[in-house]
Amino acid sequence: xxxxxxxxxxxxxxxSAISAKALGSFSRPRVIMAVQSNVISVAPILTKLxxxxxxPLPVLRHLAAAMASxxxxxxxxxxxxxxxxxxxxxxxxxxxxxxGLFYALDLGGTNFRVLRVQLGGKEERVIATEFEQVSIPxxxxxxxxEELFDFIASVLAKxxxxxxxxxxxxxxxxxxxxxxxxxxxxxxxxDSGILIKWTKGFAVSGTAGxxxxxxxxxxxxxxxxxxxxxxxxxxxxxxxxxARYWDDDxxxxxxxxxxxxxxxxxxxxxxPKLQSHNSTSGGMIIxxxxxxxxxxxxxxxxxxxxxxxxxxxxxxxxxKTISGMYLGEIVRRVLLKMARASELxxxxxxxxxxxxxxxxxxxxxxxxxxTSEDLEVVGTILLDVVGVSSNASARQxxxxxCDTIAKRGGRLAGAGIVGILEKMExxxxxxxxxxxxxxxxxxxxxxxxxxxxxxxxxxxxxxLGPQTSTNIVIEHTKDGSGIGAALLAAANSKxxxxx
Ligand code: BGC
Numbered sequence: 001x002x003x004x005x006x007x008x009x010x011x012x013x014x015x016s017a018i019s020a021k022a023l024g025s026f027s028r029p030r031v032i033m034a035v036q037s038n039v040i041s042v043a044p045i046l047t048k049l050x051x052x053x054x055x056p057l058p059v060l061r062h063l064a065a066a067m068a069s070x071x072x073x074x075x076x077x078x079x080x081x082x083x084x085x086x087x088x089x090x091x092x093x094x095x096x097x098x099x100g101l102f103y104a105l106d107l108g109g110t111n112f113r114v115l116r117v118q119l120g121g122k123e124e125r126v127i128a129t130e131f132e133q134v135s136i137p138x139x140x141x142x143x144x145x146e147e148l149f150d151f152i153a154s155v156l157a158k159x160x161x162x163x164x165x166x167x168x169x170x171x172x173x174x175x176x177x178x179x180x181x182x183x184x185x186x187x188x189x190x191d192s193g194i195l196i197k198w199t200k201g202f203a204v205s206g207t208a209g210x211x212x213x214x215x216x217x218x219x220x221x222x223x224x225x226x227x228x229x230x231x232x233x234x235x236x237x238x239x240x241x242x243a244r245y246w247d248d249d250x251x252x253x254x255x256x257x258x259x260x261x262x263x264x265x266x267x268x269x270x271x272p273k274l275q276s277h278n279s280t281s282g283g284m285i286i287x288x289x290x291x292x293x294x295x296x297x298x299x300x301x302x303x304x305x306x307x308x309x310x311x312x313x314x315x316x317x318x319x320k321t322i323s324g325m326y327l328g329e330i331v332r333r334v335l336l337k338m339a340r341a342s343e344l345x346x347x348x349x350x351x352x353x354x355x356x357x358x359x360x361x362x363x364x365x366x367x368x369x370x371t372s373e374d375l376e377v378v379g380t381i382l383l384d385v386v387g388v389s390s391n392a393s394a395r396q397x398x399x400x401x402c403d404t405i406a407k408r409g410g411r412l413a414g415a416g417i418v419g420i421l422e423k424m425e426x427x428x429x430x431x432x433x434x435x436x437x438x439x440x441x442x443x444x445x446x447x448x449x450x451x452x453x454x455x456x457x458x459x460x461x462x463x464l465g466p467q468t469s470t471n472i473v474i475e476h477t478k479d480g481s482g483i484g485a486a487l488l489a490a491a492n493s494k495x496x497x498x499x
Pocket of ligand 1: 108182183184185199234258259261262291319
């Protein structure tokens with residue numbers, strides 16, 4: 001397997017890692033006796049955590065096979081398995097011939113992006129691109145559908161007003177948008193789809209069960225904005241399309257960021273539930289929504305408690321085990337149990353350590369990068385973020401907890417990828433493992449968490465073996481989904497393909 005990194009972009013929930021030097025020194029451990037008693041009392045908790053999170057090869061194999069089998073069941077009939085396996089109605093991938101001005105709008109997490117791109121066909125490719133990124137005000141994540149879509153339409157309207165320079169639209173044409181909407185949507189066509197449920201902490205009222213394109217159109221009308229959504233895509237689908245524009249071997253796309261998901265190119269005859277649809281190419285991108293996977297996952301008491309306390313209990317279990325929104329929270333729950341059972345952080349428990357989601361995945365990632373002798377960065381983060389003092393041995397234990405959770409997440413994600421590849425290979429022998437096949441990867445977790453990334457790659461290699469691994473390329477395609485959505489808007493333009 002080879003791993004490559006693409007061009008710089010913006011999809012990230014991670015800041016840069018903090019260096020020990022930058023944070024200054026932290027006091028040295030004081031009493032050796034106290035150190036030992038900490039270790040003794042938390043040892044059983046740590047041992048049990050490691051056992052419960054273990055992902056030896058047989059577990060990974062079982063998981064990859066389970067992923068392949070629930071994929072099949074989900075393709076057979078709607079509701080056939082945990083995995084929605086949503087047909088995207090994208091049956092033509094970008095060819096490079098796309099020309100003209102297209103917009104993309106990307107809603108998938110706490111940030112929202114608008115982008116415009118001037119496409120110049122095979123010769124000139126991407127002539128110019130411009131984007132703006134705006135944070136979604138937190139109250140809108142819990143507000144009404146109108147409030148959220150009005151906000152999006154107002155940002156889009158302001159952005160469209162600034163169009164100029166290298167961007168130009170032929171007279172009398174309506175601006176067309178590729179709308180990347182990164183939540184589970186039951187597509188009804190390439191430019192419409194009904195929200196199944198919110199994920200990643202969103203709880204907006206009045207959208208579930210509605211066509212999200214209609215919601216956006218209504219908001220654009222309220223803004224007096226004349227734009228047409230010509231493609232509605234999941235971020236995985238946008239990433240696959242964006243990566244495929246440059247590389248014909250891209251067959252799968254995976255997002256590992258705040259949330260997680262994967263999509264892939266499926267043969268039309270392998271989608272029994274879609275037999276009535278006429279595909280022009282004989283294939284279609286399937287959005288697996290693999291975050292909903294749950295078979296045979298190695299779970300702990302901390303996962304179960306976090307799930308029970310979440311706004312969507314019993315749902316998105318794979319996502320809750322491997323994605324950026326949750327890893328820090330799982331670690332916080334482990335540390336809290338350890339702090340209660342011992343004097344790991346002294347004799348009192350801080351308010352911050354008791355607060356859900358106080359410790360974030362970027363924090364646990366930064367702690368794992370600490371190479372200083374006394375783990376000074378770890379000490380500073382524990383003090384600043386969760387309000388606890390620590391000595392060197394306590395910090396060492398904290399790093400082990402972070403590593404255990406990151407390792408499980410990375411290895412399970414790797415097994416998920418192999419499950420998808422194996423499903424594709426079973427249906428078309430040699431066409432996946434027998435030649436170069438690219439998995440386009442995006443998301444801050446994969447990009448910024450080196451240990452997680454390494455664990456994922458190791459799991460893929462272990463599962464595929466050295467021979468097959470050489471054909472599988474995991475390519476980091478940063479921010480491909482924006483351009484990908486614009487390319488799909490071009491492919492579905494009402495003005496034709498502009499070839
Ligand atoms: C959503 C997916 C999305 C993924 C990555 C998940 O929570 O359900 O639709 O692709 O996050 O953004």
